[in-house]
Amino acid sequence: MLESSGNSRNTxxxxxxxxxxxxxxxxxxxxTHFVEVDPAGTTKKCASCGVATDKPL
Structure with a gap:
Protein backbone atom coordinates (compact mmCIF):
# COMPACT_ATOMS: atom_id res chain seq x y z
CA MET A 1 0.00 0.00 0.00
CA LEU A 2 1.21 3.51 -0.68
CA GLU A 3 2.13 5.72 2.23
CA SER A 4 0.35 8.93 1.26
CA SER A 5 -2.31 10.16 -1.12
CA GLY A 6 0.30 12.24 -2.95
CA ASN A 7 2.19 9.08 -3.85
CA SER A 8 -0.94 7.35 -5.10
CA ARG A 9 -1.78 10.32 -7.33
CA ASN A 10 1.75 10.31 -8.73
CA THR A 11 1.56 6.57 -9.35
CA THR A 32 -3.65 5.92 -37.33
CA HIS A 33 -3.99 9.24 -35.53
CA PHE A 34 -3.77 9.68 -31.77
CA VAL A 35 -5.12 12.88 -30.22
CA GLU A 36 -5.01 13.42 -26.47
CA VAL A 37 -7.95 15.59 -25.41
CA ASP A 38 -8.29 17.69 -22.26
CA PRO A 39 -11.06 15.89 -20.31
CA ALA A 40 -12.56 19.12 -18.92
CA GLY A 41 -16.10 19.55 -20.27
CA THR A 42 -16.06 16.51 -22.55
CA THR A 43 -19.25 15.11 -21.02
CA LYS A 44 -21.15 18.34 -21.64
CA LYS A 45 -20.03 19.14 -25.18
CA CYS A 46 -21.68 17.61 -28.24
CA ALA A 47 -19.14 15.64 -30.29
CA SER A 48 -20.85 16.61 -33.57
CA CYS A 49 -21.62 20.30 -33.26
CA GLY A 50 -19.63 21.38 -30.18
CA VAL A 51 -22.57 22.90 -28.28
CA ALA A 52 -22.16 22.66 -24.49
CA THR A 53 -25.31 21.82 -22.52
CA ASP A 54 -25.93 20.95 -18.88
CA LYS A 55 -26.76 17.32 -18.28
CA PRO A 56 -29.14 16.49 -15.42
CA LEU A 57 -28.04 13.79 -13.02
Whole structure:
Protein backbone atom coordinates (compact mmCIF):
# COMPACT_ATOMS: atom_id res chain seq x y z
CA MET A 1 0.00 0.00 0.00
CA LEU A 2 1.21 3.51 -0.68
CA GLU A 3 2.13 5.72 2.23
CA SER A 4 0.35 8.93 1.26
CA SER A 5 -2.31 10.16 -1.12
CA GLY A 6 0.30 12.24 -2.95
CA ASN A 7 2.19 9.08 -3.85
CA SER A 8 -0.94 7.35 -5.10
CA ARG A 9 -1.78 10.32 -7.33
CA ASN A 10 1.75 10.31 -8.73
CA THR A 11 1.56 6.57 -9.35
CA UNK A 12 -1.82 6.89 -11.07
CA UNK A 13 -0.52 9.76 -13.19
CA UNK A 14 2.56 7.76 -14.17
CA UNK A 15 0.42 4.76 -15.10
CA UNK A 16 -1.90 6.91 -17.23
CA UNK A 17 1.09 8.55 -18.91
CA UNK A 18 2.58 5.14 -19.72
CA UNK A 19 -0.78 4.01 -21.17
CA UNK A 20 -1.11 7.08 -23.41
CA UNK A 21 2.53 6.78 -24.50
CA UNK A 22 2.06 3.15 -25.51
CA UNK A 23 -1.24 3.93 -27.24
CA UNK A 24 0.38 6.75 -29.21
CA UNK A 25 3.25 4.44 -30.21
CA UNK A 26 0.86 1.73 -31.41
CA UNK A 27 -1.25 4.24 -33.34
CA UNK A 28 1.85 5.55 -35.15
CA UNK A 29 2.95 1.98 -35.88
CA UNK A 30 -0.45 1.15 -37.40
CA UNK A 31 -0.74 4.44 -39.30
CA THR A 32 -3.65 5.92 -37.33
CA HIS A 33 -3.99 9.24 -35.53
CA PHE A 34 -3.77 9.68 -31.77
CA VAL A 35 -5.12 12.88 -30.22
CA GLU A 36 -5.01 13.42 -26.47
CA VAL A 37 -7.95 15.59 -25.41
CA ASP A 38 -8.29 17.69 -22.26
CA PRO A 39 -11.06 15.89 -20.31
CA ALA A 40 -12.56 19.12 -18.92
CA GLY A 41 -16.10 19.55 -20.27
CA THR A 42 -16.06 16.51 -22.55
CA THR A 43 -19.25 15.11 -21.02
CA LYS A 44 -21.15 18.34 -21.64
CA LYS A 45 -20.03 19.14 -25.18
CA CYS A 46 -21.68 17.61 -28.24
CA ALA A 47 -19.14 15.64 -30.29
CA SER A 48 -20.85 16.61 -33.57
CA CYS A 49 -21.62 20.30 -33.26
CA GLY A 50 -19.63 21.38 -30.18
CA VAL A 51 -22.57 22.90 -28.28
CA ALA A 52 -22.16 22.66 -24.49
CA THR A 53 -25.31 21.82 -22.52
CA ASP A 54 -25.93 20.95 -18.88
CA LYS A 55 -26.76 17.32 -18.28
CA PRO A 56 -29.14 16.49 -15.42
CA LEU A 57 -28.04 13.79 -13.02
Missing amino acids: ASAAWNMFTTMLEYKCKREG
